[in-house]
Amino acid sequence: MGDEFSILHGLAVGLGVAADPMNLLFCLLGCLIGTLVGVLPGLGPTATMAILLPLTYTFPPVTGLITLAGIYYGAQYGGSTTSILLRLPGEVASVVTVLDGYAMTQKGRGGAALTIAAVGSFFAGTVGTLFIAVSAPYIADAVLSFGAPEYFLLMVLGLIASVILAQGSVLRALAMIMVGLMLGMVGTDLNSGQYRFTFGFYELLNGVDFVPVVVGLFGIADILVALERSVRDDVMPVVGRITSLWPTREEARQAAPAMVRGTLLGMFLGILPGGGAMLSSFGSYSLEKRLSKHPEQFGHGHPAGVAGPEAANNSGAQASFLPLLTLGIPSTATMAVMAGAMFIHGIVPGPRVISSQPALFWGLVVSMWLGNLMLLVINLPLVGIWVQMLKVPYRLLYPIIIVVSIVGVYGVEYSASAVYLTAIFGVFGYLLSKWKCEPAPLVLAFVLGPMIEQYFRRSMLVGRGDLSIFVERPISLVMLVLIIAMMVSIAAPHVKTLRQKAFAE
Amino acid sequence: MQLSAGNCRSKFLSLTPSLALSLFCVGFGGGAIWIALDYPYGTLTSMGPGFVPTAVAAILVFLGLLIGLGFAKDDGAAAHKAADASTEKSEPEARGIERLLGTGRVMLFILGAIVLFGSIVRGLGLAISVFVLVVLVSYARQRVRLMPTLVFAMAVTIAACVLFVTLLGLETPILPRL
Numbered sequence: 001m002g003d004e005f006s007i008l009h010g011l012a013v014g015l016g017v018a019a020d021p022m023n024l025l026f027c028l029l030g031c032l033i034g035t036l037v038g039v040l041p042g043l044g045p046t047a048t049m050a051i052l053l054p055l056t057y058t059f060p061p062v063t064g065l066i067t068l069a070g071i072y073y074g075a076q077y078g079g080s081t082t083s084i085l086l087r088l089p090g091e092v093a094s095v096v097t098v099l100d101g102y103a104m105t106q107k108g109r110g111g112a113a114l115t116i117a118a119v120g121s122f123f124a125g126t127v128g129t130l131f132i133a134v135s136a137p138y139i140a141d142a143v144l145s146f147g148a149p150e151y152f153l154l155m156v157l158g159l160i161a162s163v164i165l166a167q168g169s170v171l172r173a174l175a176m177i178m179v180g181l182m183l184g185m186v187g188t189d190l191n192s193g194q195y196r197f198t199f200g201f202y203e204l205l206n207g208v209d210f211v212p213v214v215v216g217l218f219g220i221a222d223i224l225v226a227l228e229r230s231v232r233d234d235v236m237p238v239v240g241r242i243t244s245l246w247p248t249r250e251e252a253r254q255a256a257p258a259m260v261r262g263t264l265l266g267m268f269l270g271i272l273p274g275g276g277a278m279l280s281s282f283g284s285y286s287l288e289k290r291l292s293k294h295p296e297q298f299g300h301g302h303p304a305g306v307a308g309p310e311a312a313n314n315s316g317a318q319a320s321f322l323p324l325l326t327l328g329i330p331s332t333a334t335m336a337v338m339a340g341a342m343f344i345h346g347i348v349p350g351p352r353v354i355s356s357q358p359a360l361f362w363g364l365v366v367s368m369w370l371g372n373l374m375l376l377v378i379n380l381p382l383v384g385i386w387v388q389m390l391k392v393p394y395r396l397l398y399p400i401i402i403v404v405s406i407v408g409v410y411g412v413e414y415s416a417s418a419v420y421l422t423a424i425f426g427v428f429g430y431l432l433s434k435w436k437c438e439p440a441p442l443v444l445a446f447v448l449g450p451m452i453e454q455y456f457r458r459s460m461l462v463g464r465g466d467l468s469i470f471v472e473r474p475i476s477l478v479m480l481v482l483i484i485a486m487m488v489s490i491a492a493p494h495v496k497t498l499r500q501k502a503f504a505e
Numbered sequence: 506m507q508l509s510a511g512n513c514r515s516k517f518l519s520l521t522p523s524l525a526l527s528l529f530c531v532g533f534g535g536g537a538i539w540i541a542l543d544y545p546y547g548t549l550t551s552m553g554p555g556f557v558p559t560a561v562a563a564i565l566v567f568l569g570l571l572i573g574l575g576f577a578k579d580d581g582a583a584a585h586k587a588a589d590a591s592t593e594k595s596e597p598e599a600r601g602i603e604r605l606l607g608t609g610r611v612m613l614f615i616l617g618a619i620v621l622f623g624s625i626v627r628g629l630g631l632a633i634s635v636f637v638l639v640v641l642v643s644y645a646r647q648r649v650r651l652m653p654t655l656v657f658a659m660a661v662t663i664a665a666c667v668l669f670v671t672l673l674g675l676e677t678p679i680l681p682r683l
Contacts, residue, residue, distance in 0.1 A: 058673050171572050175530050178565035182537055182558065189554035194544055196554055197537070220615070227611045227645050395646060396657065399639045403665050406619055406638065410626060411675045419623030423616045435526040453557045465550030 007133060010354075014362025018370055023063055027367045030067035031375050034074020038090045039082050039386045043401070045075035045091065046440075047222060049337045050214035051401065053344070054408035061345035062360045066367045068341055069321070072334055073125060073368065076277055076314045077375045080117040081386055084306070085110055088390070093277035093313040096285040100298060100305030107301050112247040116255045116303055117310040118379050124263040124311035125372030128318025131267055132325070133365050139326040140351035148462060149470050152455035153479040155448050158329050160486050162273040162444055170490050173441045176432075180442035183208055184449020191457065203417040210340040212409055212421035213446060217439040218333075219405045220422060221429025223398045228430075245380060251303040258288050258304035259311045266312030270319030273331040273444075280316030281309035318368060324349050325361060329448065333440035336447045344412075523572055530569025537562035607647070614645035630678045631670065636662045 017023060037048045049068050056064030079094030084101035097117065104113040146154070163173040186197045187207030198204040247255065265287060266280035288308040289298045298305050321338070323331045328350025330336040342349045347357060354361045409422050432439055463469030470476050538559055547553025618641035626634040639658035643649055669675040 055673055058675075171568060171576055172526065175526070175565060175568040175572065178561055178568060179530075179533065181561045182533070182565065185558050185561070189544075191552075192545070192554045194554035196544060196558060197540060220619070224611060224615060227615070228608050395643070399642050399657070400661060402615070402619070402642050403635055403638060403661055406622055407631070407635065407665060407669055407675075410623070411669065411673075411677070414627075414677060416623040416627065419626075420620060423619040423623075426619070427612070427616065431525075431529075435522045435529070437526065456557065457552045460549055461551060465548060467549075 007137065010137070010358060010362040011133060011366060013358055014364075014366035017062060017359050017363030018066070018367035023066055023363065023367060024370070026059070026063050026067045027070050027371050028374055030070020031074040031077075031371050031378075034071040034076075035078035035081075035375070035379065035382075035386060036389060037071065038075035038078020038080075038094070039389055040392075040397070041082070041088055041090050043091075043222075043397075044218070045072050046214075046334045046337060047218035048075075049334065049341075050211070051219045051405040051408060053214070053337060053341055054211055054412045055404075056341060057344055057412055061342070061347060062363045064341055064345065065338065065360070065364050066371075068338060069364060069368055070371045072338075073314060073317045073371060074375060076310075076317050077118065077121055077379050078386065079313075080121070080306075080310050081114065081379070081383055082390065084113045084117060085383070085387060086390070093281050093317075094310075096281050096309045097306055099285070100300070100302050103299060103301035104303070104306065109247075109251070109301065111245040112251055113301075113303070113306050114380060114383065115245045116247055116251065116259075116307050118376055120255065120259040120262065120307045120311035121314040122372050122376040123259055124266060124315035125318055125375075126369060127263050128267060128270075128315040129365055129369040129372070132318065132322050132368075133362075136322060136326050136361070136365075137354055139322070140354045143327055143351040146475070147473070148455045148458035149473055149476045150479065152452060152459050153470060153476050153483065154327065155329060155452045155455065157479050157483050157486075158273040158323070158331060159441070159445060159448065160483055160490075162331065162441060164486055164490060169436070172435070172437045176437050176439070176442040177445040180445025181449040181452065183213070183442075184446045185453065190450075190454065201417070203415065207450070208446075209412075209418055209421065210343065210447070211412055212418045213425050214333075214337055214340065214443060215405045215409055216422045216425025216427075217429040217432070217443065219401060220426030221433060221439070223401065224426060224430040225433050226394065227398070247303065255303040255307035258284075258308035261287065261291075262308035262311035263315045265308075266315035266317075267319045269312070270316035271322055271331070273323070273329075277313040277317040277320070280312035284308040284312035314372075321364075321368075325353060325364075326351055328353075330444060333443045336443045339447055523575065527569045527573030530565050530572065534562040534565035534569060538566070610647070611645045614641055618642045626677070628681065630680045630682070631675075632662055632666055632679050633681065635665045 018027070033048065033052070034045060037043050037045055049071050052071065053068070056067055059067070075091055076093060079090040080097050080101065082088045082090045083094045083097040085105055087098055087102040089095045089098050101113045101117065104110060159177055163170055163177065182197075184207070186204055188194070188205050189196055195205060262280075262284040265284050266277075269280045269283055270277070272279075285298075285305060285308060288302075288304045289295045292298065292302070292304060294302075320331050320335055323329050324335045324338055328339075328348065330339045330349075339349050347353065347360070406419060406422065409418050410416070412418060429439055432442075459469055460467075470480050541555045541558045541562065544555030544558070545553035546555045546559070618638050621641070622634050622638045625637070636658050639661045640654055643654045643658070666679050670677070670679055
């Protein structure tokens with residue numbers, strides 16, 4: 001397993017799957033929807049994937065996953081377009097691109113900025129997929145030797161790390177994790193058959209359905225918040241003519257090293273739980289600014305300020321697939337939706353996917369590269385159309401989003417209770433945004449919850465109720481040390497503020 | 506955002522985000538512990554169904570108390586600001602009673618429409634249900650004109666029926682069963 005031959009063989013199998021006309025078509029469709037979502041502000045890739053998740057239910061598994069993946073990385077391409085041309089970041093991962101991208105547009109170099117962003121994204125996407133193809137089989141092999149204690153700690157590690165790396169208050173995120181874990185426990189307990197927290201509803205015996213939770217928290221809640229703020233439909237800003245798409249030699253010279261550094265940084269941050277595209281682009285921008293001999297030029301149209309973050313957010317997006325496909329652990333809310341899609345098709349994400357479903361794994365990997373290629377080719381000629389799409393006013397957009405999500409939720413099992421559940425989680429998501437809480441840790445914990453409980457109980461059974469089982473095994477000891485180190489680093493700033501308060505008195 | 510939060514604090518009966526979250530965590534966790542009392546606790550070696558839920562809920566209550574005591578600072582404000590930059594073009598938020606009415610209207614129409622859809626889709630079929638859904642959610646906004654809304658709802662209904670039933674093969678009747 002895992003030598004060069006089998007990787008080449010895997011890629012050949014993958015090419016066969018990905019080049020299937022049906023899969024090619026849906027890969028393209030996913031990329032187009034993703035670009036559209038990336039362009040439109042207020043509609044993120046996670047929400048869109050959640051909303052469209054029920055629709056992919058009718059597809060073969062690999063086609064469904066290819067489509068959803070296309071939406072995710074397609075959004076990374078689309079988000080940059082409006083950031084650069086209109087100073088409107090279509091989603092969070094391309095917020096930093098606004099700084100130098102729009103400045104380049106003002107200098108009349110908008111076309112060059114678009115090309116730099118697209119080529120940077122493509123380069124990052126290529127390296128990112130290659131990285132997955134080469135490393136995933138090895139990681140999966142190593143993980144197969146994990147026992148229950150290692151798995152339990154790995155998941156705890158993932159959750160804690162996602163808290164530290166995510167923005168916002170750590171305490172709030174931890175509370176969201178606990179709420180997510182509780183939600184994950186609703187239903188029949190696997191070991192004893194006891195019904196837990198079902199309140200007498202037979203619909204809850206198999207647990208809270210995943211689709212209504214994510215559609216409610218991401219799709220409906222966003223609409224409630226936006227309508228309450230009564231977002232106005234502004235007049236479209238005029239886009240200046242794009243004269244030349246070609247960067248000058250000087251611009252290319254400045255962009256190329258930033259692109260490589262952004263790709264590597266994004267890959268690293270993308271693997272970490274809670275990392276993904278957003279953290280990568282922010283990280284890359286500050287890295288470029290720190291490394292540059294002329295940091296004062298950043299914000300005034302420096303090509304490295306476009307190339308770095310754009311490469312980083314795309315390689316981060318690709319790399320975040322790695323923990324899901326090898327460990328079975330979604331590292332971000334977006335990947336939790338991917339995990340949900342796999343569960344719906346009866347596939348348990350984890351180290352066995354590569355060996356038991358080689359066509360699915362390699363097909364997905366190869367299609368991600370093909371998708372990146374498609375995006376490079378179609379994105380630039382279609383810029384005009386994407387900008388036109390911004391003219392669709394929100395008052396027409398949100399009813400369409402509601403119809404697609406609600407009919408989709410209903411269609412999974414033709415159940416009215418799923419629709420009611422979506423409304424409930426819509427309200428809950430609205431409240432969370434009032435309380436300044438992110439729904440992402442909740443969704444991660446909700447997906448991981450049942451597994452965490454199972455692995456914990458199994459570890460205790462193996463260790464005969466002795467907690468020292470976590471210390472005795474070398475790999476789990478390392479994880480435990482990491483977890484403790486992270487907990488201490490969380491607590492430290494609070495200790496500091498506590499001390500400051502005490503001193504002030 | 507900052508403004509409205511300051512507004513809330515000055516008003517009697519209004520809760521700060523932290524306090525509201527704290528109450529939720531303590532209530533949710535406490536309720537879960539109370540319910541889990543009925544589930545066998547088991548031993549550490551062979552845990553019953555009540556063990557892990559009680560432990561997790563207890564942590565949640567503890568976190569809720571910490572948040573209520575003001576330990577949750579809004580750190581990482583930079584990322585929030587960045588996210589807000591994309592919604593920069595929203596109007597200055599309405600104040601007081603007007604705002605409360607606006608929120609009530611949004612909740613009533615959006616949630617009401619969704620619940621209504623769930624209860625009629627089986628009996629009345631997809632077409633009527635989607636039509637009603639679109640019309641109702643459109644009225645979540647103020648100053649809506651009826652005719653354009655009806656035309657728009659008709660178009661969305663046709664598109665939804667084609668997309669879901671014809672293309673995606675949803676096995677649900679389009680028209681009411683007579």
